[in-house]
Amino acid sequence: xxxxxxxxxxxxxxxxxxxxxxxxxxxxxxxxxxxxxxxxxxxxxxxxxxxxxxxxxxxxxxxxx
Amino acid sequence: xxxxxxxxxxxxxxxxxxxxxxxxxxxxxxxxxxxxxxxxxxxxxxxxxxxxxxxxxxxxxxxxxxxxxxxxxxxxxxxxxxxxxxxxxxxxxxxxxxxxxxxxxxxxxxxxxxxxxxxxxxxxxxxxxxxxxxxxxxxxxxxxxxxxxxxxxxxxxxxxxxxxxxxxxxxxxxxxxxxxxxxxxxxxxxxxxxxxxxxxxxxxxxxxxxxxxxxxxxxxxxxxxxxxxxxxxxxxxxxxxxxxxxxxxxxxxxxxxxxxxxxxxxxxxxxxxxxxxxxxxxxxxxxxxxxxxxxxxxxxxxxxxxxxxxxxxxxxxxxxxxxxxxxxxxxxxxxxxxxxxxxxxxxxxxxxxxxxxxxxxxxxxxxxxxxxxxxxxxxxxxxxxxxxxxxxxxxxxxxxxxxxxxxxxxxxxxxxxxxxxxxxxxxxxxxxxxxxxxxxxxxxxxxxxxxxxxxxxxxxxxxxxxxxxxxxxxxxxxxxxxxxxxxxxxxxxxxxxxxxxxxxxxxxxxxxxxxxxxxxxxxxxxxxxxxxxxxxxxxxxxxxxxxxxxxxxxxxxxxxxxxxxxxxxxxxxxxxxxxxxxxxxxxxxxxxxxxxxxxxxxxxxxxxxxxxxxxxxxxxxxxxxxxxxxxxxxxxxxxxxxxxxxxxxxxxxxxxxxxxxxxxxxxxxxxxxxxxxxxxxxxxxxxxxxxxxxxxxxxxxxxxxxxxxx
Numbered sequence: 001x002x003x004x005x006x007x008x009x010x011x012x013x014x015x016x017x018x019x020x021x022x023x024x025x026x027x028x029x030x031x032x033x034x035x036x037x038x039x040x041x042x043x044x045x046x047x048x049x050x051x052x053x054x055x056x057x058x059x060x061x062x063x064x065x
Numbered sequence: 066x067x068x069x070x071x072x073x074x075x076x077x078x079x080x081x082x083x084x085x086x087x088x089x090x091x092x093x094x095x096x097x098x099x100x101x102x103x104x105x106x107x108x109x110x111x112x113x114x115x116x117x118x119x120x121x122x123x124x125x126x127x128x129x130x131x132x133x134x135x136x137x138x139x140x141x142x143x144x145x146x147x148x149x150x151x152x153x154x155x156x157x158x159x160x161x162x163x164x165x166x167x168x169x170x171x172x173x174x175x176x177x178x179x180x181x182x183x184x185x186x187x188x189x190x191x192x193x194x195x196x197x198x199x200x201x202x203x204x205x206x207x208x209x210x211x212x213x214x215x216x217x218x219x220x221x222x223x224x225x226x227x228x229x230x231x232x233x234x235x236x237x238x239x240x241x242x243x244x245x246x247x248x249x250x251x252x253x254x255x256x257x258x259x260x261x262x263x264x265x266x267x268x269x270x271x272x273x274x275x276x277x278x279x280x281x282x283x284x285x286x287x288x289x290x291x292x293x294x295x296x297x298x299x300x301x302x303x304x305x306x307x308x309x310x311x312x313x314x315x316x317x318x319x320x321x322x323x324x325x326x327x328x329x330x331x332x333x334x335x336x337x338x339x340x341x342x343x344x345x346x347x348x349x350x351x352x353x354x355x356x357x358x359x360x361x362x363x364x365x366x367x368x369x370x371x372x373x374x375x376x377x378x379x380x381x382x383x384x385x386x387x388x389x390x391x392x393x394x395x396x397x398x399x400x401x402x403x404x405x406x407x408x409x410x411x412x413x414x415x416x417x418x419x420x421x422x423x424x425x426x427x428x429x430x431x432x433x434x435x436x437x438x439x440x441x442x443x444x445x446x447x448x449x450x451x452x453x454x455x456x457x458x459x460x461x462x463x464x465x466x467x468x469x470x471x472x473x474x475x476x477x478x479x480x481x482x483x484x485x486x487x488x489x490x491x492x493x494x495x496x497x498x499x500x501x502x503x504x505x506x507x508x509x510x511x512x513x514x515x516x517x518x519x520x521x522x523x524x525x526x527x528x529x530x531x532x533x534x535x536x537x538x539x540x541x542x543x544x545x546x547x548x549x550x551x552x553x554x555x556x557x558x559x560x561x562x563x564x565x566x567x568x569x570x571x572x573x574x575x576x577x578x579x580x581x582x583x584x585x586x587x588x589x590x591x592x593x594x595x596x597x598x599x600x601x602x603x604x605x606x607x608x609x610x611x612x613x614x615x616x617x618x619x620x621x622x623x624x625x626x627x628x629x630x631x632x633x634x635x636x637x638x639x640x641x642x643x644x645x646x647x648x649x650x651x652x653x654x655x656x657x658x659x660x661x662x663x664x665x666x667x668x669x670x671x672x673x674x675x676x677x678x679x680x681x682x683x684x685x686x687x688x689x690x691x692x693x694x695x696x697x698x699x700x701x702x703x704x705x706x707x708x709x710x711x712x713x714x715x716x717x718x719x720x721x722x723x724x725x726x727x728x729x730x731x732x733x734x735x736x737x738x739x740x741x742x743x744x745x746x747x748x749x750x751x752x753x754x755x756x757x758x759x760x761x762x763x764x765x766x767x768x769x770x771x772x773x774x775x
Contacts (some may be wrong), residue, residue: 027348
């Protein structure tokens with residue numbers, strides 16, 4: 001299991017950031033991802049893998065109209 | 066030209082450090098025109114904009130004043146930063162009055178040229194009190210220091226015609242038309258409580274008058290009741306330092322930095338320059354936040370038909386500058402040109418439609434079950450030219466549609482209108498009826514709170530159901546975000562000072578998706594900071610959008626990316642550079658809080674600023690009906706297990722709905738407790754003397770209002 005925004009979430013080997021965002025239906029363009037506090041650049045979403053037990057923060061940067 | 070009823074000369078005040086130091090007062094009953102001084106006390110306690118409006122309004126009225134009382138005022142002010150041309154979004158004007166929908170002060174912000182041109186004509190604020198004995202217009206000539214009040218019976222009512230005629234009338238030639246701005250409502254403001262005020266700006270590329278709207282709370286209804294057909298201001302000579310800034314080089318520097326961000330990042334972020342605020346329609350639907358069929362659900366597969374892609378590729382003109390004030394590189398005021406109208410008095414004509422903005426596409430689209438961009442644009446155009454607040458119209462019509470589809474009212478009771486969800490032709494006919502003051506349209510314009518009473522008393526509708534599904538608080542209709550799964554946003558709407566409008570706080574992603582504010586205290590802190598911060602835009606003349614609809618490339622590295630710290634510092638720098646003062650980001654919040662708490666006390670004074678006035682309809686908090694519960698059954702069942710340790714398998718559907726409701730209503734009560742504590746209010750929602758003293762607002766007139774309530 002991993003944590004995504006403080007909530008437990010299933011993990012599978014080889015899971016990339018992009019795969020996680022797709023699974024969670026996180027389609028918003030303007031997202032910040034941190035894994036165990038470390039920032040992940042958007043260019044690395046496809047290749048950056050997530051490890052079992054990681055704490056993933058997916059911040060949607062929108063504060064409304 | 067109509068008869069000149071009053072001709073008044075004045076010497077336009079020279080602006081110093083963002084303020085002209087003068088406000089204009091006109092009493093329509095005797096056509097009295099006066100000048101007032103903007104005092105240092107006003108600047109210190111109220112800053113400008115909404116602060117000045119509320120201060121004047123407070124002294125103009127009594128607790129017995131109603132929206133149509135002669136002493137009710139429309140007050141407008143642009144604020145000390147209003148009109149600078151080096152930064153984006155610097156032309157916002159705040160308007161206030163006692164609202165016909167709520168009975169308390171409404172505040173509504175609007176772009177367009179009127180406010181800045183009014184300030185450059187020498188007026189920091191403008192009060193309009195009393196009622197005229199005939200239809201009039203007020204013309205302010207800022208270059209020549211002249212104000213004329215003119216008989217206006219001969220002019221057309223609807224905004225697109227009226228603004229065009231008056232812009233031509235007061236311009237010397239085509240080049241001069243950009244120097245004229247018209248504030249007016251339209252024929253729809255005559256009969257309901259949801260009339261709005263359009264502010265024009267002439268678009269020389271399209272050769273049409275464009276509009277922004279002071280939409281919320283019935284300001285246009287009041288303008289019409291005062292028999293003001295239009296306000297016109299003319300000022301020639303807008304240039305970069307009309308505000309007499311203390312430090313113009315800092316303004317230039319901050320502006321250049323910001324414009325580079327817009328240039329480099331907008332396409333990667335929100336595409337404001339392509340589609341404006343409607344860029345979020347699909348996102349809202351994908352995150353279950355797009356109000357659909359009266360907020361029953363948060364999206365629909367058909368949303369793809371009204372997606373940003375559709376509007377960009379098929380309807381909205383691209384590549385033209387669309388700022389509603391000079392210097393705005395965000396340029397988000399998009400429009401559809403040469404749009405062919407198919408209904409109503411202008412059927413067959415081609416017009417420019419300002420929009421759709423997000424609220425329009427969501428409210429007049431998904432919330433009415435209308436997934437047809439052409440219909441949305443036609444509704445948008447008619448709301449604007451008729452002077453009708455499209456948010457209140459949309460949310461109110463969605464309520465009517467659900468009442469109809471649930472058998473609470475009949476087609477016959479609606480005068481034959483078949484207001485099924487999705488029937489855009491019936492929606493348009495309802496709008497046309499509102500503009501003519503005929504049939505069911507006349508009734509619909511009264512807003513949800515009145516309609517609930519009428520449907521129950523005259524049509525025998527179920528009062529409990531109508532209370533649950535009528536999306537209004539304090540009498541104002543909700544703006545267009547579904548938010549059942551964000552407790553913080555439930556509070557952001559229902560505890561908002563003027564009523565449920567998102568301009569105080571939009572916390573849905575922080576709360577529901579990012580899980581950044583899990584505890585009641587976290588939510589209360591957010592419901593302190595963001596309303597206070599966002600209030601500030603309306604004090605100084607700024608638009609909220611450039612704050613966080615684009616963010617610096619390194620914003621993610623900051624401790625609090627949701628606050629966009631670099632842009633907050635931009636605002637501190639701009640304020641200091643214009644006024645010569647030396648505030649910091651903490652003082653910025655205090656400036657806002659002074660006005661925020663003042664407005665809350667104002668509500669108390671008008672009989673509506675207590676806990677009882679901050680409750681939301683249950684549709685805001687959770688699933689009212691079986692269909693709603695079933696639409697997200699997996700989620701709701703999970704919450705029963707996790708939050709209440711109940712076994713949904715052992716419960717009937719109605720039992721699960723009731724348990725969910727008990728839990729959510731209790732959560733909301735706990736949120737209110739936490740927010741009231743954080744804002745320095747009693748458990749009944751009254752600002753305490755201690756809090757007022759801490760921010761320097763323990764004014765005798767405020768203490769006199771709150772002390773009997775403590």
